Amino acid sequence: MKKSQVQVCPFCQSMHSALEDEVYCSKSNLNADIIKSNAFYYKSNKLFSGKHIGRLTVKMVFNGYQYLKLGKHxxxxxxxNYLIINPGQEWNSEIDSEKEVEGLTIAFHPTLCKxxxxxxxxxxxxxxxxxxxxxxESLTFFEHTYENDLFLRQLFLQFKKGILRQTNDALFFKELKFTLLEALFHKHLHTGLIHNRIPVKxxxxxxELFKRLGIAKDYILANIEKDLLLDDIGYTAAxxxxxxxxxxxxxxxxxPHQxxxxxxxxxxxxxxxxSSKTIDEISIASGYKNHSAFSRNFKRHTGLTPLSFRLYGSSYSFQSSNQ
Incomplete structure (x- = not known):
C-alpha cells in the first residue's frame, strides 16, 4: 500500500487522504481512475465538496460548522454531532467559515460491513x-445527525492522528473501522429505544415517523439563523x-422552540x-431579530452578557438533546 498523503480528488476537488480499499468518486465513472481512500481528513475555511453517491459514510467536524445537503434534505x-449517510445516498457539503474547520469523512467498504x-x-x-x-443484507442506519459522545470523539481523534502521522498500517485502520461500526451499531439500537417513545404501536x-422527525431536526440545524415557523418545519417532515x-x-x-x-x-x-464578528452580526447569524433580544436571552441562560462571554469565557455547558 502506498504511503498516505493528503491530496485533492481530481473529480470533485474535495480533499482526502488515501488510506485503503477502493472508493469510487461519484464524479468519475466505473472505468475511471480509482480513488484509494476510505477516510478523508480536511482542514479549511472554504471548501466545497461536489455531489457524491458513495458507500456507508460517517461525517463529523472537530470544530465549527459544515453545511450538508443529503438528498433533498x-x-x-x-x-x-455526526452524520451517517447510507449507501447510495447522494450528498454534498460546504464550509464557509472565518476560522478553519477540521473534519473527517469515513467510508466503509461493503465487504467490511457485511x-x-x-x-x-x-x-x-x-x-x-x-x-x-x-x-x-446491507448495513443501514437512520439517516440523520446523531449526538456525539466521549467514546466516539476518541475514535475520531484516532483516525485523525493516524492520517496526520501518515500511518502506513492497514491493520490499524481496519481495527478502528470495526470498532467504530460496533459503536455506531449499538447507538443505533439505543436509538430504536428512543423511537419507541412515539405513541403508536x-x-x-x-x-417512519422517527425518520421524519430526524429530517425536521436537521432542517432546524441547517437553518438556525432563519425565522423558523412551526408550519414550515412540520412541512419538511410531511x-x-x-x-x-x-x-x-x-x-x-x-x-421545537426550546x-x-x-x-x-x-x-x-x-x-x-x-470569530471577529460584531455582537450585532452574531445575533443575526444566530437567528435573533435584534441585539437587545439576543443579549437578554444570552444573559438569562449563561449569566453573562455576550461581550463578557467573549472576553472572559464561560464554564456554561449545554444539556443533551436526548437523541
Whole structure:
C-alpha cells in the first residue's frame, strides 16, 4: 500500500487522504481512475465538496460548522454531532467559515460491513463452522445527525492522528473501522429505544415517523439563523404542525422552540469565541431579530452578557438533546 498523503480528488476537488480499499468518486465513472481512500481528513475555511453517491459514510467536524445537503434534505454538522449517510445516498457539503474547520469523512467498504453484520447476528457455533461467510443484507442506519459522545470523539481523534502521522498500517485502520461500526451499531439500537417513545404501536410506523422527525431536526440545524415557523418545519417532515409538535416533544423531551433556542445559543457561543464578528452580526447569524433580544436571552441562560462571554469565557455547558 502506498504511503498516505493528503491530496485533492481530481473529480470533485474535495480533499482526502488515501488510506485503503477502493472508493469510487461519484464524479468519475466505473472505468475511471480509482480513488484509494476510505477516510478523508480536511482542514479549511472554504471548501466545497461536489455531489457524491458513495458507500456507508460517517461525517463529523472537530470544530465549527459544515453545511450538508443529503438528498433533498439539509443538515448542519457541529462539533457536537455526526452524520451517517447510507449507501447510495447522494450528498454534498460546504464550509464557509472565518476560522478553519477540521473534519473527517469515513467510508466503509461493503465487504467490511457485511462481515460485521454476519459476526454480530450469528451464533458462536455458526461462526466456528462458517467463519468466512458474509451477510446478504446491507448495513443501514437512520439517516440523520446523531449526538456525539466521549467514546466516539476518541475514535475520531484516532483516525485523525493516524492520517496526520501518515500511518502506513492497514491493520490499524481496519481495527478502528470495526470498532467504530460496533459503536455506531449499538447507538443505533439505543436509538430504536428512543423511537419507541412515539405513541403508536406499529413498529414500521414508529420508524417512519422517527425518520421524519430526524429530517425536521436537521432542517432546524441547517437553518438556525432563519425565522423558523412551526408550519414550515412540520412541512419538511410531511407532518401537520400539531402532529409534529406532539411527536417532537415526545421523542426529544423538549419542544421545537426550546430546541431552536438551545441551538441558537450554542452557535452564538461558538461565534463569540471563534470569530471577529460584531455582537450585532452574531445575533443575526444566530437567528435573533435584534441585539437587545439576543443579549437578554444570552444573559438569562449563561449569566453573562455576550461581550463578557467573549472576553472572559464561560464554564456554561449545554444539556443533551436526548437523541
Amino acid at each position: 439539509d443538515t448542519m454538522l457541529t462539533d457536537r 462481515q460485521f453484520i454476519y459476526a454480530s447476528k450469528t451464533s458462536t457455533r455458526a461462526l466456528l463452522d462458517n467463519p468466512y461467510n458474509m451477510a446478504a 406499529n413498529s414500521s410506523l414508529q420508524k 407532518l401537520s404542525s400539531f402532529h409534529f409538535l406532539r411527536l417532537f416533544k415526545a421523542v426529544y423531551k423538549k419542544t 430546541f431552536i433556542m438551545q441551538e441558537r445559543l450554542k452557535k452564538a457561543c461558538y461565534l463569540l469565541k471563534n
